Amino acid sequence: xxxxxxxxxxxxxxxxxxxxxxxxxxxxxxxxxxxxxxxxxxxxxxxxxxxxxxxxxxxxxxxxxxxxxxxxxxxxxxxxxxxxxxxxxxxxxxxxxxxxxxxxxxxxxxxxxxxxxxxxxxxxxxxxxxxxxxxxxxxxxxxxxxxxxxxxxxxxxxxxxxxxxxxxxxxxxxxxxxxxxxxxxxxxxxxxxxxxxxxxxxxxxxxxxxxxxxxxxxxxxxxxxxxxxxxxxxxxxxxxxxxxxxxxxxxxxxxxxxxxxxxxxxxxxxxxxxxxxxxxxxxxxxxxxxxxxxxxxxxxxxxxxxxxxxxxxxxxxxxxxxxxxxxxxxxxxxxxxxxxxxxxxxxxxxxxxxxxxxxxxxxxxxxxxxxxxxxxxxxx
Numbered sequence: 138x139x140x141x142x143x144x145x146x147x148x149x150x151x152x153x154x155x156x157x158x159x160x161x162x163x164x165x166x167x168x169x170x171x172x173x174x175x176x177x178x179x180x181x182x183x184x185x186x187x188x189x190x191x192x193x194x195x196x197x198x199x200x201x202x203x204x205x206x207x208x209x210x211x212x213x214x215x216x217x218x219x220x221x222x223x224x225x226x227x228x229x230x231x232x233x234x235x236x237x238x239x240x241x242x243x244x245x246x247x248x249x250x251x252x253x254x255x256x257x258x259x260x261x262x263x264x265x266x267x268x269x270x271x272x273x274x275x276x277x278x279x280x281x282x283x284x285x286x287x288x289x290x291x292x293x294x295x296x297x298x299x300x301x302x303x304x305x306x307x308x309x310x311x312x313x314x315x316x317x318x319x320x321x322x323x324x325x326x327x328x329x330x331x332x333x334x335x336x337x338x339x340x341x342x343x344x345x346x347x348x349x350x351x352x353x354x355x356x357x358x359x360x361x362x363x364x365x366x367x368x369x370x371x372x373x374x375x376x377x378x379x380x381x382x383x384x385x386x387x388x389x390x391x392x393x394x395x396x397x398x399x400x401x402x403x404x405x406x407x408x409x410x411x412x413x414x415x416x417x418x419x420x421x422x423x424x425x426x427x428x429x430x431x432x433x434x435x436x437x438x439x440x441x442x443x444x445x446x447x448x449x450x451x452x453x454x455x456x457x458x459x460x461x462x463x464x465x466x467x468x469x470x471x472x473x474x475x476x477x478x479x480x481x482x483x484x485x486x487x488x489x490x491x492x493x494x495x496x497x498x499x500x501x502x503x504x505x506x507x508x509x510x511x512x513x514x515x516x517x
Contacts, residue, residue: 144184144289147277148177155218156180159274162221163187184274185291191273192299193310193352194359198266200311202276202286203296207267221272221361269360310352312340317353317370319402321363323394325466325508326371326383329353331391339396374463375508383508392512406462411504415465418497419458422483425490428453429482436484453481468507468515471498 148156156176160168163183168176201207263271263278267286270276275292279285288296316336320327332353333346357365364371369384394402405412427436428450442450457477464474475495485491506512 141290142287144274144291145177145181147287147289148180148274151218158218158220158272159184162272163274180274184289185295187273188275188292188295189299191275191359192296194314194356195269195311196266196314196360197311198264199270202267202270203288203293208286218272221269313344313349313352314356315403316340316399317356318362319394319399321370321372322402322406323398323506323512324391325375326369326380327391328369332370335394335399339394339399372466372508374459374466376463379467379508386509386511388509388511388513390511392506392510392517394512406466407501407505411465411501414497414501414504415462418461418494418501421490421494421497422457422461423454425486425494426483427486429484453483457481457483465498465501465505466508468502468505468509471495474498 148159151159153173153176156173157168159180160171160176163180164187165179165183168179171179198207267276267278271278274289277287277289279287313336316339317327317332320332320335324331329346329350333344333349336342336349337344353370354365357363357370361373363373364375369380371380371383375383398408401408407415423439427438428442429435430437430447430450437445437447437450439450439454441447442454460477461474463469464477485494503515506514510517
């Protein structure tokens with residue numbers, strides 16, 4: 138991996154629109170108003186400073202970039218620096234109402250710009266572990282047949298220094314991060330006290346409950362991978378209306394995970410057996426179904442929708458794929474999931490395909506650690 142190119146050299150090679158997005162991701166107000174030379178000057182100062190703050194909130198996969206384990210990326214990776222999701226701000230990704238704008242005689246530029254952004258997002262093959270680094274100027278992707286990751290010399294030097302300092306630091310925050318992600322996947326809603334019990338017992342760490350609370354709330358704020366309040370942290374799949382019932386559950390004690398559980402659930406939402414069935418179910422949805430297009434009435438499958446850039450169809454597939462794990466983790470009955478299929482006008486290629494989905498769904502339910510049961514299986 139090359140570590141001799143300066144941050145200034147990388148930034149000067151970017152178009153101004155990319156520099157503007159980097160500046161937004163780093164919290165800068167109104168970067169569009171600055172000239173490119175001033176944007177570069179600002180980012181040279183702020184990116185290394187923010188990297189020091191972000192270091193302990195980077196994921197284990199992201200840190201592998203700095204060790205060279207993620208030096209190259211296989212496949213056709215496309216990436217465009219974009220503005221990160223920053224929560225309550227105005228949604229730049231919303232699509233204006235096409236018919237209303239046409240009737241009002243308004244320019245359609247905003248609509249088509251938003252449509253282009255949606256297509257870029259859906260067709261991007263950039264791995265999640267790389268996207269955050271690229272969007273904050275901590276790493277850069279070369280334009281090549283085989284994409285290559287390069288690090289600015291200043292950022293790599295900070296990584297080396299922070300790594301050496303971390304050897305004497307307690308706790309290992311990336312290890313704690315693994316436990317909190319696993320806890321969110323197992324429990325859905327988890328108290329800081331429960332995470333403290335699990336982490337200190339399985340690692341024999343002497344970290345305080347206060348430090349765990351502070352780390353989790355900061356991680357939730359910075360990384361948006363989970364949500365948190367003063368007493369609990371919870372999975373992003375959960376709906377607001379679910380929180381009260383899960384927090385006030387009649388189940389008194391949480392399932393206590395093993396180290397193997399932590400390793401498994403820090404990387405995936407389900408245990409191994411359920412995960413294999415879950416992947417089968419997703420494949421059925423993507424290869425054995427079609428969705429009726431609203432305007433034409435045509436039935437379009439996922440692959441055809443990808444080829445034809447049928448955004449409305451792709452949105453429907455995205456919606457059902459988001460709803461599927463939510464239903465399974467919440468222990469929803471099969472009929473609730475099939476109602477969603479009907480609502481989205483999703484039809485199966487054959488009756489056998491539909492029956493296969495029903496069968497696999499019920500099998501997954503048996504092997505899923507459910508959030509209303511505080512991580513327990515029904516059999517437990």
